[in-house]
Amino acid sequence: MPNDHSGSGRLPAAYLTPGSSSFAEFLGSHAPELLPGRRTPPATVLTNEAPHGTTIVALTFPGGIVMAGDRRATMGNYIAQRDIEKVFHADDYSCVGIAGAAGIAIEMVRLFQVELEHYEKIEGATLSLEGKANRLALMIRGNLAMAMQGLAVVPLFAGYDLDADDPAQAGRLFSYDVTGGRYEEHKFHSVGSGSLFARGALKKLWHEELSVEDATLCAVQSLYDAADEDSATGGPDLTRRIFPVVSTVTTDGYRRLSDDEVGAIVDVVVAGRMDNPGGPQAPLR
Amino acid sequence: MTMQFGYVSPEQVMKDRADYARKGIARGRSVVVIAYDGGILFVAENLSRALHKISEIYDRIAFAAVGKYNEFENLRMAGVRYADLRGYSYDRQDVTGRGLANVFAQTLGTIFTVESKPYEVEMVIAEVGVTAEDDQIYRLTYDGSVADEHGFVAMGGSAEAISTALTERYRDGMPLEEALRLAVELLGRDPVSGEQRSLTASQLEVAVLDRARPRRKFRRLTGAALGHALGVAGSQSEAGDGDEASSPPTALAGGSHEPAGPAGTDAGDADPA
Numbered sequence: 072m073p074n075d076h077s078g079s080g081r082l083p084a085a086y087l088t089p090g091s092s093s094f095a096e097f098l099g100s101h102a103p104e105l106l107p108g109r110r111t112p113p114a115t116v117l118t119n120e121a122p123h124g125t126t127i128v129a130l131t132f133p134g135g136i137v138m139a140g141d142r143r144a145t146m147g148n149y150i151a152q153r154d155i156e157k158v159f160h161a162d163d164y165s166c167v168g169i170a171g172a173a174g175i176a177i178e179m180v181r182l183f184q185v186e187l188e189h190y191e192k193i194e195g196a197t198l199s200l201e202g203k204a205n206r207l208a209l210m211i212r213g214n215l216a217m218a219m220q221g222l223a224v225v226p227l228f229a230g231y232d233l234d235a236d237d238p239a240q241a242g243r244l245f246s247y248d249v250t251g252g253r254y255e256e257h258k259f260h261s262v263g264s265g266s267l268f269a270r271g272a273l274k275k276l277w278h279e280e281l282s283v284e285d286a287t288l289c290a291v292q293s294l295y296d297a298a299d300e301d302s303a304t305g306g307p308d309l310t311r312r313i314f315p316v317v318s319t320v321t322t323d324g325y326r327r328l329s330d331d332e333v334g335a336i337v338d339v340v341v342a343g344r345m346d347n348p349g350g351p352q353a354p355l356r
Numbered sequence: 357m358t359m360q361f362g363y364v365s366p367e368q369v370m371k372d373r374a375d376y377a378r379k380g381i382a383r384g385r386s387v388v389v390i391a392y393d394g395g396i397l398f399v400a401e402n403l404s405r406a407l408h409k410i411s412e413i414y415d416r417i418a419f420a421a422v423g424k425y426n427e428f429e430n431l432r433m434a435g436v437r438y439a440d441l442r443g444y445s446y447d448r449q450d451v452t453g454r455g456l457a458n459v460f461a462q463t464l465g466t467i468f469t470v471e472s473k474p475y476e477v478e479m480v481i482a483e484v485g486v487t488a489e490d491d492q493i494y495r496l497t498y499d500g501s502v503a504d505e506h507g508f509v510a511m512g513g514s515a516e517a518i519s520t521a522l523t524e525r526y527r528d529g530m531p532l533e534e535a536l537r538l539a540v541e542l543l544g545r546d547p548v549s550g551e552q553r554s555l556t557a558s559q560l561e562v563a564v565l566d567r568a569r570p571r572r573k574f575r576r577l578t579g580a581a582l583g584h585a586l587g588v589a590g591s592q593s594e595a596g597d598g599d600e601a602s603s604p605p606t607a608l609a610g611g612s613h614e615p616a617g618p619a620g621t622d623a624g625d626a627d628p629a
Contacts, residue, residue: 080462086434087463094440105445185444188572192412192436 094189095182095210107178108213118221119147124157124176126265126297126304127168129229129244130277131258132286135321136229136242139290140168141265141298142313143305153305158316162187163324165203165230170263172222179210179224200232204245204253212251223249227262231320238322265297265304272296275353287317287328291336292350299348307337373474377423377498380476384422386512386543389480390526391491392535395567396482399539402561410563412574414439414451416484418565422512423477423498431460431477453483457494457502465500474498478511484565484573488529510542517547536562536585557582 085101098105122144129138140157143150151173158168159180167183169176186206191197198206207228214224228245235241244256259277261269272293281289291307294315298306307314314333319326328336344350364372385401387409398420400409409428410420413435421428435456443451460481468474475498483492493505508526510518521542530538540560544553562577562585569575577585 080459081466082434082438082459082463086437087430089430089433094437094444097437098441098444102441102445105441181444185440189436189440192440193433195406195408195411 092190092193093206094186095206097189098182106213107175107182107210108217110217112216112220113222116221121222122146122151122155122173123303124155124170124173124263126261126263126269126294126301127157127170127227128261128266128269128273128290128293128297129168129227129256129259130273130281130286130290131242131244132281132283133239133279134242135231135283135319136166136244137283137286137290137317137319138166138168138227138229139287139294139315139317141294141305141315142308143303144173145303148302150305153308153311154313156316158318158327159184160318160325160327161203161228161230162191162197164197164233164320165200165228166318166320166325167207167229168227168262169224170226170266171224172217175214175217175222176224176226179214179226183207183210197233199234200230200243203230204228204255207245208247208251208253210251211247211249215250218249225249225262227260229320231322231324241322242320261293261297263304265294265301268300268304269293269297272350276351283319283321287319288336288339290317291315291333291340295340295344296350307341309337309341370469373468374499377468377474377476381423381478381498381511382513384512386510386514386518387420387422387480388518388522388539388543389420389482389493389509389511390522390530390535390539391488391493391507391528392532392564393488393529394532394564395484395573396491396493396565397532397535397539398480398482398561398563398565399536399543400561401543401555401559403559408561410561410576411436412563412572413456413481414443415448415571416565416573417451417453417456418482418563418574419479420482420511421477421479424475427475428477428479431463431475431479434463435460435481453481453492453494457481457496460496461500461502463500464496464498468499480505480509480511482565484567486567488567514543514545514547517545518542521545532564533585540586557586560586 091097103109124144125141127140129136138158142154144152144155155173158166161167161184167180169180187198187203207226211224226247230243232241232243244260246254246256246260246262259273276289276292295306298304312334314330314337317328317333387400390397398410398418402409407425411432413419419432419435438459439451439456464475477498479496481494485491493509495503495505495509508522510522525538540555544555562582564575565573566575
């Protein structure tokens with residue numbers, strides 16, 4: 072680690088300078104080479120040379136949110152990884168899913184996790200959900216030059232808003248564009264190559280009274296539809312038992328469903344599709 | 357040739373500085389750190405809800421201090437930055453209490469000899485291990501001395517009296533409530549007259565490094581949880597050993613499931629496949 076022990080071994084002045092509660096700002100002033108955005112953009116477009124993550128879906132239900140992501144990363148027409156994880160714990164009351172250049176995205180999520188925990192430890196209080204969403208926007212903004220070379224990172228951020236007046240409405244979603252634009256989404260949203268198909272499914276399946284079980288089922292159904300139509304999105308891998316990562320955030324905090332739990336949901340989805348490959352049907356009128 | 361006016365020998369300078377720092381530290385209320393069967397307990401007499409004497413530094417590491425608030429707060433912030441930077445650029449498991457104690461010692465030592473005024477602080481860096489044998493408690497003083505302590509540390513105004521009492525009454529593997537009861541009793545005893553005050557939950561800052569928690573081991577005991585723990589402590593007689601089944605005090609603060617981080621050990625832990 073650079074600059075860690077200067078001369079006497081005492082902590083450098085930057086550590087003892089009061090002021091910022093942001094870890095990213097501290098890195099920027101003390102060890103900028105560690106920031107994900109600080110690299111020279113490649114001269115050519117690298118979309119097909121670096122692994123890209125694909126589809127993330129998130130939806131609200133009364134009392135929280137569900138986020139789920141498939142397990143595939145692609146490099147052009149190759150499957151770069153079949154069990155990549157793209158939905159992450161951000162802190163106790165939020166989670167983040169990533170689509171786009173996997174290497175940069177994972178680095179960014181790591182920084183984001185430390186950023187939230189760092190603030191919590193320095194300040195003795197957690198950031199507001201909006202505050203967390205804005206910090207993530209700032210990190211995405213720093214990646215614009217890379218995005219222009221085919222290495223975009225497009226996250227989806229979701230959390231339980233502890234400051235919400237109505238606990239039933241506390242689940243909130245935020246989407247981003249490559250310039251760092253931050254948009255609050257309502258009901259449900261999806262990002263990544265299969266997102267259009269997933270969103271179509273979510274539009275037909277989502278309703279206001281979903282239970283947490285139904286919401287997770289809804290998420291897995293929509294990922295199945297995305298994988299059905301988009302070659303870059305991986306469907307559930309029944310032979311290897313590789314299933315989507317599904318996480319919930321409620322008043323009890325973040326929880327990632329175990330592989331057994333997701334496996335049970337996947338089995339229901341797949342059994343249903345044996346009879347009707349298009350999945351559950353919405354009433355016509 | 358003129359006589360150097362106001363010459364003071366280096367010995368005298370160091371002694372004066374040490375006396376100055378010691379006086380500042382002795383004015384403050386005390387902090388007790390005790391190892392118990394499930395981790396490490398921190399108890400401070402502290403009327404403020406916002407200005408903490410006890411804090412989380414990293415997954416397994418916590419910090420407790422007495423003395424001048426702005427000075428130890430400055431060191432605490434530096435410690436969090438050091439730990440987070442190290443964990444970010446290497447891996448979470450590469451952040452150790454020993455490493456942290458070392459940089460704090462170097463920093464305090466340099467400040468003691470170089471700056472115009474020494475820091476009036478005394479602090480503990482504690483790291484909870486996988487088992488009680490792996491627990492580490494480092495005590496650091498204003499001049500940068502480090503001591504590797506076993507079982508307990510007392511700091512602040514009545515440190516000496518509390519340490520003496522703890523030497524007699526501490527034993528390995530105490531349950532949390534017994535350790536808490538002991539700490540609260542000793543913090544409430546006047547070191548001179550021996551008079552006993554009874555401290556309530558609102559006068560105490562209590563936290564634990566709980567070995568059983570996933571990933572982040574630090575947890576504050578506040579409000580109802582602390583009142584409950586103290587209440588149980590108060591109503592129990594000295595023969596509390598048989599009641600260990602009732603000892604787990606509170607629910608976890610955050611989610612009970614800890615996350616798979618995108619990197620390193622976290623992901624490994626959470627992935628059963």
